[in-house]
Amino acid sequence: MSKIYTRALLLFQNPIVLLGTVAAVLYCSWPLGYVLNPIVAHGAFASQLEASHEPYDWLFISFDILSGVILFAGGLVQWAKTKSLTIRFSIAGYMIFAVLVIVAAILPDGCSSSSTACYSVAHSPSSVIHGLASVASVIALLASIVLILTALFGHHVSHWAKVIILSVLFCWSLVGLLALAEYHRTAENLVQYAFITVCSASLVVSMLAIEYLRYKPRHGV
Numbered sequence: 001m002s003k004i005y006t007r008a009l010l011l012f013q014n015p016i017v018l019l020g021t022v023a024a025v026l027y028c029s030w031p032l033g034y035v036l037n038p039i040v041a042h043g044a045f046a047s048q049l050e051a052s053h054e055p056y057d058w059l060f061i062s063f064d065i066l067s068g069v070i071l072f073a074g075g076l077v078q079w080a081k082t083k084s085l086t087i088r089f090s091i092a093g094y095m096i097f098a099v100l101v102i103v104a105a106i107l108p109d110g111c112s113s114s115s116t117a118c119y120s121v122a123h124s125p126s127s128v129i130h131g132l133a134s135v136a137s138v139i140a141l142l143a144s145i146v147l148i149l150t151a152l153f154g155h156h157v158s159h160w161a162k163v164i165i166l167s168v169l170f171c172w173s174l175v176g177l178l179a180l181a182e183y184h185r186t187a188e189n190l191v192q193y194a195f196i197t198v199c200s201a202s203l204v205v206s207m208l209a210i211e212y213l214r215y216k217p218r219h220g221v
Contacts, residue, residue: 019074020207026067027101028200029060030193045192047130050108057108064105071098074207082214086151093144094206100137104130138199142172145202152209168205171198 033041033049036056040048049060075095079088107126149165175195179188 014211016074016077017204017207017211019070021204023067023070023074023098024200024203026063026070027203028196029063030196032056032060043189045109045189046196047104047109047134050105052108061105061108065102068098068102068105071095071101071203078207078210078214082210084213086147087210087213090144090148090151090206090210093140093147094203096140097137097144097203100133100140104133104137107133138195141199141202145169145172145206148206148209148213151213155213164205168198168202172202 030041030046030049033046036059037049037054040051040054048054050057050064072095075091075098079091079095082088082091107130109127109130145168149168153162153165175191175198178191179195
């Protein structure tokens with residue numbers, strides 16, 4: 001048991017994992033909204049914190065851009081250090097996520113809470129790109145996490161590691177179901193906040209798993 005804890009501690013001290021954790025925290029910046037922009041945080045989507053003319057919009061945009069840059073840089077390092085196709089596909093998934101997060105941040109939702117009228121989606125190209133980038137980024141991240149967790153599950157990992165793997169996948173499923181159940185309802189923004197949190201945790205777990213598999217290679221993985 002002590003060997004497992006030692007191994008876990010070493011992985012958490014890995015520079016790439018530490019950078020990934022910083023990126024995940026920056027991406028999950030919505031709790032700050034309750035302090036810096038409570039009106040939006042209590043009743044709108046997280047993306048509206050970045051909307052033009054909202055208080056501290058530049059700060060939330062900067063967090064997302066910095067998060068994406070850190071993740072992309074970490075992906076380049078992990079890519080260069082592994083030759084496994086499965087791991088590389090997983091790395092590519094979260095690198096695509098990182099790029100799309102940057103795109104969505106550079107082109108934020110143009111409708112702020114203070115606007116008396118908002119342009120329709122058809123007349124707001126930036127909102128269209130923002131929405132498409134946000135959806136595509138989630139798909140890329142989900143593909144990344146499924147790939148690496150499936151590969152990790154095939155190894156002789158500890159019982160607790162498998163519990164973490166299944167918990168992450170369960171959280172994705174649960175939040176997805178909640179999003180469908182709360183569509184166009186009052187708690188829709190809270191579900192999105194939960195989803196962002198799950199994505200952030202998934203990034204850390206994914207980078208941890210990649211580092212673990214790099215040091216514990218297996219034929220065919």
